[in-house]
Amino acid sequence: DAGVTQSPTHLIKTRGQHVTLRCSPISGHKSVSWYQQVLGQGPQFIFQYYEKEERGRGNFPDRFSARQFPNYSSELNVNALLLGDSALYLCASSLYRGSLLSNSPLHFGNGTRLTVT
Amino acid sequence: AQSVTQPDIHITVSEGASLELRCNYSYGATPYLFWYVQSPGQGLQLLLKYFSGDTLVQGIKGFEAEFKRSQSSFNLRKPSVHWSDAAEYFCAVDRGSGGSNYKLTFGKGTLLTVNP
Known part of the structure; x- marks a missing residue:
């Protein structure tokens, strides 16, 4: 079975531009989360979506938005890009909303490397 | 705040x-x-996860971790390291409403180098 797939793998944008990152969860998974990993740091939670509704949001500005589609895939959008948005953006999927059910671990994709110049 | x-x-x-990677958490x-x-x-x-119960958790690739509430620690161990274990390791705590929503807080990571 395919794992979590993200596209594109690499992206270079200019300050002030807009970017859309895409994620396809593992088949059957209904929850998608987004994390930002700046070089040398651990991932930081951005959003979680479950059954097409936002279930959680991290401490990120309104320039960051996301949505989940009926097929459970997801998009992360970032407007007015800043140099500090350069990072690896990780998508993760799980069967259920949370870790309470031990058979619902969080599976991560390989990420999209965004460089803002 | 959780950290x-x-x-x-x-x-x-x-x-x-042998290997031991340290992790301390702050969570109410x-x-x-x-x-x-x-x-x-x-x-x-x-690699592995701890929810409740037995404080020694077994994971994949021969790793284990021990939860110590009194020390707020969750250290990762492996008795014999292989060259393929070289990677970056992250400890995380789920602060999502008692496990009902995923909202992981990660540490900054430990980079492991394995010498032949």
């Missing part, structure tokens, strides 16, 4: 030696704790 501290930024061990409620591994250019792979 995770990994005191060691970089650890070097010889192949075959019962923590749900995880260890992930990240190889260069890759996403995160779950």
Whole structure:
């Protein structure tokens, strides 16, 4: 079975531009989360979506938005890009909303490397 | 505020030696704790998780971790390291409403180098 797939793998944008990152969860998974990993740091939670509704949001500005589609895939959008948005953006999927059910671990994709110049 | 501290930024061990990676957490409620591994250019792979019960948790690739509530620690161990274990290791706590929503807080990671 395919794992979590993200596209594109690499992206270079200019300050002030807009970017859309895409994620396809593992088949059957209904929850998608987004994390930002700046070089040398651990991932930081951005959003979680479950059954097409936002279930959680991290401490990120309104320039960051996301949505989940009926097929459970997801998009992360970032407007007015800043140099500090350069990072690896990780998508993760799980069967259920949370870790309470031990058979619902969080599976991560390989990420999209965004460089803002 | 919830946080995770990994005191060691970089650890070097010889192949075959034992390994312990430290993790301390700050969280008010019962923590749900995880260890992930990240190889260069890759996403995160779950090694093991602790929800409740037995404080010694077994994971994949021969790793284990011990939850110590009194020390707020969740250290990762492996008795004999292989060269393929070289990677970055992240400890994380789930602060999502007692496990009902995923909202992981990660430490800054420990980079493991394995010498032949």
